[in-house]
Amino acid sequence: MQQPMLVLKNNTKRESGRKVQLSNIKAAKTISDIIRTCLGPKAMLKMLMDPMGGIVMTNDGNAILREIQVQHPAAKSMIEISRTQDEEVGDGTTSVIILAGELLKVAEPFLVDNMHPTVIIAAYRQALEDAVSMMRNEVAKPVDTDNREEMVKIIKSSLGTKFMKGWNDLACGIALDAVKCVRINDQSAGGYNEIDIKRYAKVEKVPGGSIEMSEILDGVMFNKDVTHTGMKRRIENPRIVMLDCNLEYKKGESQTNMEFMQETDFRKILQLEENYIKDICDDIIALKPDLVLTEKGVSDLAQHFLLKAGITAVRRLRKSDMNRVARAVGGQIVHRTEELKDSDVGTECGLFEVKKFGDEYFTFLTKCKNPKACTILLRGASKDVLMEVERNLLDAMNVARNVMIDPFLVPGGGAVEAAVAHRLIEKSKEIQGVGQWPYRALAEALRIIPKTLMQNCGVNTIRTMTNLTAKHATTGSTWGVDGETGNIVDMEEFGVWDTLQVKSQVFKTAIETAILLLRIDDIVSGVKKQSDIDAEKMAGKFQAANPQEGPEE
C-alpha cells in the first residue's frame, strides 16, 4: 500500500530497553577495567600516546581517562566523573571509576531478574545516605592540622601510590609547606578560609638536576632575567616596585595625527618622548627602590636611567606571577608611575637573586618574611618525569588542603570501604521489601576497593578478603590491606589514612553516576546538535519579533 515512511531522520539510530541497560553497564565496566591496575602502592604507570605524538606517563586515573577517546555515551559519562572528582577534591580519581563500574556490575543481575531500575535506584540512594553518615559518625576521626608529623603521614598515604614514592618525605614536606603558606584564615571576615593552590602555589619545572634538588621557596621565582647586563643580580633586602605599565613611550588610544610645519616641532616631539620616559623613571627613582618589576616592556632609555640610579629592572612578567610576587613581598601593583606611594613598595623580601640553570636565567625572590604565595621548584631528569611529579604534588597539596578545610580522616588501604560495607550489610537486614537486595549488593560492591588492592599486589584474593571481612565483623573498623605485601594490617598502627572529604566524594560521585546510568532505557544517537537548536530558536524569535514591530511603528 505504501512505501516505508520515515518519521525520524535517516541517520538516527535508536536502541531501547534491556539491551541499552546492559550495554551501558558493559561500557562502564570496560572503563573501570582500564584503570584497575592503577590503584594502590603496587600500581603501575601507563604510557599514553596522544594523536600529536606526545607522551603522557601517569597512574593518575583522571590523567589517563582524559587522553582516551571513547565512543560509547555511557563510557563518556564515566570519564566525566573522574574529572569531577579531580576538580572537587583532587584525589581518588581512580577509585571513583572502579567503584562506579562495580556498582553497575552488581546491578546487572537485578535487571536480568526483571527488577525495576527505580527500585534499585531508591535502594542505592538510601545506601549512599547511610554510607556517608556512617563514615562521618562512626569511622572517621578528627585530626589536628597543626601537628606536622600527623599531616605528613596523611599526605604520605596519598603519595604512596604514586611515582614520587621514593621521595616521600621531601614531597610531603613541600606539599604541606606550600598549603600552609597560601592558607589565609581571616577571622575578621567571619572565619573566611581560603586555600587557593591553583593561583598562589606555582610549580616551576626545570629539567636537569635530580629530584632531590626540588624545594619549596619561601618566596617566588620566575623564568626571567634582568633587562640590562650591567644591573645587579643579587640584592639583599630589596625594595621592590611592582608596575603593570610600560616604561616606554606609548601612543594614545585615539587616532592622532600630527602635521609638522617646521623642523623645530619635530625635534620638540622627540624631546617630549624622551622627557616622558625621564619623568616616569624619576617617579620611580624618587622612591629609592632596588628592584623594578613590570608586566610590560622597558625601553632602552628607561633602562639607562634606571641603571644610573642603581636600580635593577625585570620586564614582561606574567600577570599571575606578578600577583604572586605582590602576595609574597607585600606592596601593591601600580599602574601609573605618578601615583606611586611609599606604601606601594614591597619590602618583605629578604633576597633577590638571579640564578642560572642550564642555559636559562631564573629570578628568585626568597627569604620573604610572611609569604602568602610560594613557588615550588621541581628538578628532574626529563620533562615527562617532571610532569608526573607535578601531578603527584598537586594531588598531595589537594590532600593537605582537604584536611585543613575538613579535618577528618578515615583509615586507608580499603579499610573504610570494608568498614562501611560491613555496617551496610548489617543494616540491610532491617530493610523491608525488594530494596534490600540492591542495598546489600551495593555494600558488597564497596569491597571492590580492598579487593583490587589485593589483586594488584598478587595475593590470594578470596582468602585475604574473607580474613578482612572477619576482622571487621569481630574487631574494630580500622583493618585494611597493606598494599605492598597484601597482608591485613591495622591502619591505626600502619598509619595509612585518607581524608574523609575525598572518600565521601568518591562514594557520592560513584553512586550517583550509577543511578544516572541505571535510569536510562533508550539511546538515540545522531540527534541535533545543541548549537543548531539555538540557531533555530534565534531564527524563530526573529521571525516572531518582526510582525510585532509592524503595528508599533
Added chain:
Amino acid sequence: MTTTQSISLFGEREKGESVRTQNMTAAVAIANIVKSSLGPVGLDKMLVDEVGDVTVTNDGATILKLLEVEHPAAKVLCELAQLQDEEVGDGTTSVVIIAAELLRAANELIKMKVHPTTIINGYKLACKESVKFIQDNLSVPAADLGKNCLANVAKTSMSSKIIGSDKDFFSNIVVQCAELIRFTNTRGEQKCPIKTINILKAHGKSVRESQMIKGYALNCTVASQLMPKSIKNAKIACIDFSLQKSKMKLGVQVVVDDPEKLDAIRQRESDITKEKIQLILNSGANVILTTGGIDDMCLKYFVDAGALAVRRCKKEDLKRIARATGAALVASLSNLEGEESFEPSFLGAADEICQTRICDDELIIIKGTKAKPAASIILRGANDIYVDEMDRSVHDSLCAVKRVIESKAVVPGGGCVEAALSIYLENFATSLGSREQLAIAEFAQAMLVIPKTLVVNAAKDSTELVAKLRAFHNASQTIEAKRAFKWIGLDLENGKCRDNKDAGVLEPAMSKIKSLKFATEAAITILRIDDMIKIYQPSKEDPNSYANAVREGRM
C-alpha cells in the same frame, strides 16, 4: 474528470487514506518514543548528537527538541511539546501521548467512514466538556489543602525525574524559592516570576548538597585578586559600560598643531576613566558590577578604595541584580545637563557580598538584597550530564509551583483526572443524539491512555488496574454517597488505587486543562489534512557563489 498530474515541479503527492494513516503512524511513533518516560517509574533517555555529546533526560520537550524529525505530522507533535513547555513548563510528555492517541482513535473512526469534520466537532465538544468538568468537579482550591500543597505539587512533578528519589529535599528548595519571590502585583494578582531564580550548575559533591541561596549567585570572579573577597552592607553600582581607557570613536581623527598637546591627549585619555571611577566611588559604592571590561590600570583605584569590582557580568544577570537590589542599571554617566554625575540613588543595597569557591569555580553571592528578595539554586551532582538533567527537572517543578501559586487550583494526579473524564464523557456521549457521539466516545477512550501508560511503565497489570480505577470513578459519578471516590488515582509503587488527593499527588489544574486543549487542537490540525504535497528541494547552490564562478570560468 480525470486526475492528471497537475504539479509540474519535482514532488510527490499523497491523498486520502494513505496520508491519514501515515500521519497517524508518525504521531504514534513519536508518542512511543516518549512513552516510557512518563510517570514516577518512567526511565530516562540518553541522546547522543553527531559530535558525541550526551544528554540524559526525562523531559518530553527536551527529547523531542533534540530528535531530528522528518515527517511533517510528527513535527507538529514536537512543536506541541515545545508549546506546552513554554506555556506551562510541565506535562510535556503527557500532551504528546494524548494527542497521538486521539489521532489513532480518529483514524479508526475514519475507517468506519465517519467524516473527519464530524470527528473534529466531536473532539471540540468533548474537550470543552472536559475542561468544564475539571473546573467544576475535579479541581481543588490550593488554599484548602494547606501549606503542603505546594510541596506536593513540586514532588509530583519531580517524581518522574532523576531527582525523584530526593523529592523531599528538592521540593523543599523549590517551594522555598517560589515562596521567597512570590508577590502580589498592583492588580492584586499573585505573581511568581520564576525567571528571576538563578539556577547555577556545578559538578561535584552530591545531589543532596545542592543548596538554595537567599540572594543572587553570580558566576563571575572579582576583577583583581587584591580586592576584598567579602563586603558587608554592600552598596552596589550596576553599570553597563566599560571602564577602559577612553578613545575616540573609529574614524575620528585628532589633529594637533602643538606637540605639547599630544601629550595632553594621552593624559586626558587616562584621566577621563579615572574621573568616572571617582564619581562612582564618591557616591559611596563599594561594589561595582559592570557588563564591560575594566582596565588593569583602573583596578587599582578600586583596590585602593577597598571596593569590589566585577567585570564582564552578563547583562541578564545584571538586570536581575539591579531589580533585586534596587539599583539602576546605568548606561551612561552623563545627566540631562550634559555633565557627568553618579547619584547615590542609583546604588542598590545588599547585606553582604562574598566570593566563594564551589567546585573549581568561584562564585559571587549577593545576600540579603534590599529591594526584592532574590533566590538562587546551586545544583551539585556527579557530572555535567547529571546536573543538566537536574536543572531541567527543577525548572519543571518551579513551573508547576508557579502555576499553582498563580491559578490557585490543583487536580489530583496519577491518572485520576483522565479516568474521571473518560467515564464522564462516555455518559455524556450517550446523552447525545448526533453523529458526534462516536467521536466523543473515542475521545473518552483515548483519555485512558495516560493511566494505561503509567501502569505499563510500572510493570503492573494495566487491564486490571485501569478497570478498577474506572469502577471507582463510575461509582463516584453515579452514586451520591460515593462522591469522595472521585479523588481516586493510581499508586504506582504498590500497584493499587488510592485517594491521590490525600496522598499528595497533585498537579496544577491549569497544566491539565492546557495540555488537554493543546492536545485536542494538535490532533485536529493533523486530522484536517487529507492531502500532502512534498516538493523536492531545489538544488541549493547559489549561482553567484565563488565555486560556481570558478567552475564556469567567470573568474
